[in-house]
Amino acid sequence: xxxxxxxxxxRSCGTLFLLFLIVAGTIILLRRFQAPxxxxxxxxxxxxxxxxxxSPTDLHDRIRSVLDQVDASLSLFNKQSTLSKINRGETDKAxxxxxxxxxxxxxxxxxxGGAFDVTVAPLVNAWGFGTEEQTTLSDAHIDSxxxxxxxxxxxxxxxxxxxxxxxxxxxxxxxxxGYAVDKVAQLLRENQxxxxxxxxxxxxxVSGKNDEGESWHIGIEQPDTTNVGGAxxxxxxxxxxxxxxxxxxxxxxxxxxxxxxxxxxxxxxRPIVHDLLSATVVAPTCAEADAYATACxxxxxxxxxxxxxxxxxxxxxxxxxxxxxxxxxxxN
Ligand code: AMP
Ligand code: MG
Numbered sequence: 001x002x003x004x005x006x007x008x009x010x011r012s013c014g015t016l017f018l019l020f021l022i023v024a025g026t027i028i029l030l031r032r033f034q035a036p037x038x039x040x041x042x043x044x045x046x047x048x049x050x051x052x053x054x055s056p057t058d059l060h061d062r063i064r065s066v067l068d069q070v071d072a073s074l075s076l077f078n079k080q081s082t083l084s085k086i087n088r089g090e091t092d093k094a095x096x097x098x099x100x101x102x103x104x105x106x107x108x109x110x111x112x113g114g115a116f117d118v119t120v121a122p123l124v125n126a127w128g129f130g131t132e133e134q135t136t137l138s139d140a141h142i143d144s145x146x147x148x149x150x151x152x153x154x155x156x157x158x159x160x161x162x163x164x165x166x167x168x169x170x171x172x173x174x175x176x177x178g179y180a181v182d183k184v185a186q187l188l189r190e191n192q193x194x195x196x197x198x199x200x201x202x203x204x205x206v207s208g209k210n211d212e213g214e215s216w217h218i219g220i221e222q223p224d225t226t227n228v229g230g231a232x233x234x235x236x237x238x239x240x241x242x243x244x245x246x247x248x249x250x251x252x253x254x255x256x257x258x259x260x261x262x263x264x265x266x267x268x269x270r271p272i273v274h275d276l277l278s279a280t281v282v283a284p285t286c287a288e289a290d291a292y293a294t295a296c297x298x299x300x301x302x303x304x305x306x307x308x309x310x311x312x313x314x315x316x317x318x319x320x321x322x323x324x325x326x327x328x329x330x331x332n
Pocket of ligand 1: 116175245247262293298
């Protein structure tokens with residue numbers, strides 16, 4: 001065969017290969033572009049989840065196994081979870097998820113001056129919001145519990161969890177839902193899913209576009225205890241963000257004519273009472289948004305405003321009681 005013929009064959013093969021790559025690439029892109037919006041829903045951590053994502057395949061089984069993994073690590077409703085075992089003193093070894101969440105929780109406790117505090121569990125139980133039976137509720141009892149509540153009673157060295165007192169108990173209820181949302185987002189991204197909305201019990205991550213090819217619309221509920229229909233105070237358009245809301249309008253009871261909130265001030269040992277009705281925080285990760293939103297409820301509006309001045313990369317929507325209904329305040 002002459003050299004020019006060999007050159008022609010080589011060039012033709014090269015062109016064919018290039019053509020093959022272009023066709024294959026176009027098919028993959030088309031498949032992703034035309035992929036349906038999958039919708040998965042269910043129950044986890046005593047609440048509901050709703051997930052929408054543009055993907056040619058349904059990933060619900062894999063999503064479920066991520067949620068089960070978070071449950072097996074961090075749920076206190078699961079008596080066999082790593083955290084339940086650490087609380088009972090059966091082990092001092094955290095697993096990967098417990099370690100990651102505790103490190104973040106300790107950082108946020110420090111940043112918020114202890115408003116957010118994962119060692120608040122004994123107080124949460126005493127006030128009837130935990131997984132344990134509520135015992136007597138007297139000032140003396142509450143004050144006695146405060147002796148071993150405080151994030152400084154907890155430390156992590158590698159995976160080893162140390163408590164200054166064996167009665168120290170950990171409750172990740174104000175951060176674990178957000179963390180679970182982040183883990184599901186990670187799974188979707190690993191599966192080349194770019195357009196999605198994940199919501200677990202009101203904690204959300206949005207990415208890419210919604211069904212209409214626009215940014216996602218996030219509704220912020222009116223903080224009304226009778227708001228069964230979920231009337232909205234605000235609708236915010238955003239994408240590639242994590243959002244979490246804390247408020248005292250869903251989980252509370254009335255005692256002596258006063259509303260007892262599930263958010264406990266670690267400083268006073270008592271449920272918070274103040275002007276801020278709900279705090280919605282927008283942060284890089286949902287675990288952070290979740291923890292900061294709870295911290296805002298503890299700090300109240302004034303201290304939270306000061307906090308956000310020092311954290312310009314975070315933003316928030318506060319809902320306060322106005323003279324004539326609710327008032328929304330946008331922070332940062
Ligand atoms: P969230 O709905 O994210 O604000 O979380 C509320 C839950 O967090 C409560 O039901 C408690 O289990 C827990 N919790 C209450 N007070 C605090 C606090 N000061 N810091 C951290 N977690 C708390
Ligand atoms: Mg929270």
